[in-house]
Amino acid sequence: MTRTLFGTALLLSVSSLTLSHAYAQAAQPVVQAAQPSVQTAQPGVQAVQPVVRSAQPGGQPAARPMTVGGYANRVPARVVTPAQPAASSGQGGFFPASYDDWIRGSTMTGDWGGARTNLENHGVHLQGHYLEDAAGNPVGGKYAGVRYAHEFGIGADIDLARLIHHDLGIFHILITERAGLSLANGPLGGAVDSVQQIFGSGETVRLTRLSLEKHFNPYVWMEAGWINTENDFGQSTQHWGMSLYCQFQTNAICGMPQGIAMNSGYGFYPTAHPGAWIKLFPAGNDHYLVSAGIYNVDNTIVNTHNGFKLGLGDSTGTYLPFQLGWHHGNDYHGEYEGNIKVGGYWDTSEVAIVTTKIGGYQPKNVDLLDLPTDQVRGRFGGWVEADQMIQRDGPGSSRGTVLFGSFVWGDPRTALTPYFATWGLVRKGTFADRPNDTISFGGKIAVLNPKLAEYAETLQQQGQKALRPSNEPGIELNYGWRPTPWATLRPGLQYVWHPGGTNRYANALIIDMETGLTF
Template sequence: MTSRTFRLWRNTKKISAAVLIGYCGAVSASAHAQVSKPSSTRHDDSGPHGSMREGATPSPPSSQPAISVDDPPTLFGSPYNRAPSSLGTTRHAVTPVPDEPFIPASFEDWLAQTTMTGNWGGERVRLQNEGINIFGHYLEDSAGNPIGGRGRTVRYAHEAALGADVNFAQLTGHNIGIFHILLTERAGQGIGQQLPALNSPQEIFGSGETIRFTRLSFERQFGRYVDTEIGWINTENDFAQSTTHWGMNLYCQFQTNAICGMPQGIASNSGYGYYPTAHPGAYIKVFPFGDQRMLVSAGIYNVDPTISNTGYAWKMWLHGSTGVFLPFQIGWHFGGTDTHGALPTNVKVGGYWDTSEVNNVYGQFKGFQIPGVDVGNLPIEKVRGRFGGWFEGDQMLQRDRADPHRSTIAFLSFTWGDPRTAIAPYFITWGIVRKGTFWNRPNDTISIGGKFNFVNPKLGIYAAALQQQGYTNILKPSGEHAGEINYGYRPAPWLTLRPGVQYIWHPGGTNRYRNALLLDMEMGTTF
């Protein structure tokens, strides 16, 4: 979305164009940006630019329809207005088709477009008037470590995505629902494998470097109080997801995948389905007050540990299923919007039960050791079912009086995992993001944040016991912590360049390698 409105619950990911720009300064959709979030990502935060609330004045002809700063042009209208006319369940007003050339008249006009390819000579608006929204993005992460880690290296990875949302209420006049489809392609290499790192410093590396379905589903709203979706989806769109500020994915103002999209401790500890993988699943969301002040949601998702492998990119149905992931979440929104009213605050509390049978945490011990080292007879046992929970909160700290579209937001998350099985039973992320840097850069951002990844203490205790028994080559796992600072330069609504610096303490979770300094560059564009 391109609105300044804070959208609390819907990261519908990773994945439309607006999310990409939001998170790399791009896309819906993690890895993770979104028009409808796709989301993931990694996330879908964009939607038909022509969507209007009932009774709204039609937009004047222009390169893009006019919108209110607090009514994002998403499929579902303003997050503060859950009236039926805003939920994609009724036909919205037709947006006048702009009379404009396919190719912009000037370089300045091109930079002013909402997306890189513009309105396609008006065809894009015609399709949106029919309920068809087509979107795409390209995102790249490059990083190098001149200091620390296993060795100096530079790595590049990218993601391209193409998707569509079809609003059948607009297309047919019947409230069938909204059909989502999203394809993503990833390629490149990850610097986290070289360092090594417990959490990838590049948000869009991983989940199989291949083409895959990231979303293939039907979504349906039932009045102001209930939303549902079923199909091939990922949990990251709707549970423990980032909130959205200024039309941008808040967590994905950082390149590190430890923060971007959702706190990575949940994915490390369970069968949580993260962007861009898609699992058979469904959810129900209940809004007790008919608006976004409170949300109660629950879901069910298939757990398949192989789904993120390259060779399983087109794997559908339930082959390889080990169980089901059952998340629940309660959230509250306090205050106003990004630009109006009291400074907004958002809180989410959730948890999960994963029915899969897995090894206990000692099954992870070899991953911290030098290959071939004797680790003794590991006390590995099978555990049926694992659980965990999370807390997430963010608070707008200040809003400029002279320009309310400039403000500063802080966030904090804490996740907890089953101590029997969790590799990171305690995982914390934090950050502060400022939108509006220099006097002539109202849309640029500067961000500082980090993670605390505490490795399960059972592994440290076991390693210490082996060392006392004479196993001199044993490494003691403890944790891996990191910080990041970056600058998000946005020369156009559809383009973000984000140079940054990351520092990682104890790469790989042990003291084997020197602390690593990373220099990185992220670039994202929405089509």
């Protein structure tokens, strides 16, 4: 029943993308490419966001930071529909003419002798990136250790209107490869949240995006295919072209508030789930957003051998999110930019109640007597996110400070963290000659479900040395050094109180380094 319902809805979404082409072609918004110097969502990853022309003070084009989905806002979506063809870098050969040309270029591999610009002018934007997270805990946790994890990605955003002269939409494809080990799962003894945001979802090569996105007019956008929910619901907003959340290495913050994914069938990056979404802009601009989606829930998609799984064979249900958004202001001129998003979901899956997870928090010698194992159909939850620029160095400046916060609430019957919150402060432009460097300070608190503590207390009353799960707070301070537009090095410190949410292990200090390169 669930599989049939989902398949029918997805088929209707894809059909509407195609059948509405003739009607929508005349109503397309005028879109131009942003400048290649704009920093991206993820450290070191360069991309250009679709920018809608407007009469913003000072001539600054108005982007849609809340609504333009990317690969979990790590690599924002590229809509290659410039008003004028892009100009070549002027390189005569395949390699840069000088060291200065190379180090100041927008990508590590340059313009490929003009071939890259030629592809851009035909609507084809190719991209590649490398990201790594190295982290070690000299103090605290289960034992001291160092872990490394990385991700390679290669993909394309293809504007079919420019490539084949038929405005069918923007075709997206992304393949990622992950490898490495987790500090949270080893030396930290099973922390609630990974301290390396690039680790997880099966360390393998996988399809991360294969979809068609269509902007029918300034009021209606849609996308359907194999996508992840993290692109478009509960995602980070962007300031100065950068993902706000992914200025942090901890996975508790980067991408989206992690509690949403832990409590439901939310499809997180880099997994790809059959799905579709629709976004409505009631005012025809980015000031207001009403969006809804439908995604297949498949818990096996994270397994290493399921990197290219496209079917619905192990579907447990359907994830149905919605989101309302309000955006105001601008990063560069006039009113300071700010965003508020309110969202929620219904997951039709049948899942076990939260007490069944208690074993992961107890020593092996604890007997789980009379453990409740009831199943419930359907789980729900919601979130609130807000960010606000609080300071700008001057009119037209790309240097300033932004404050953000989020709160997640989950179904008390099934949610591992029914209360989850994040906060942070990001300063862009650290010194007069470092306008693109950042200093970021933020934190999270994951409150574990009180039902786990209640059951642990029952075991304690029986004379067992059971541990009471409670919460896991953490903070992070880092410096994002951008020596070139295509590279970022981000050294930082994290501190996690009672890793794993119990008093089993000592508080942990974490020293980390994140590196990002755009090819």
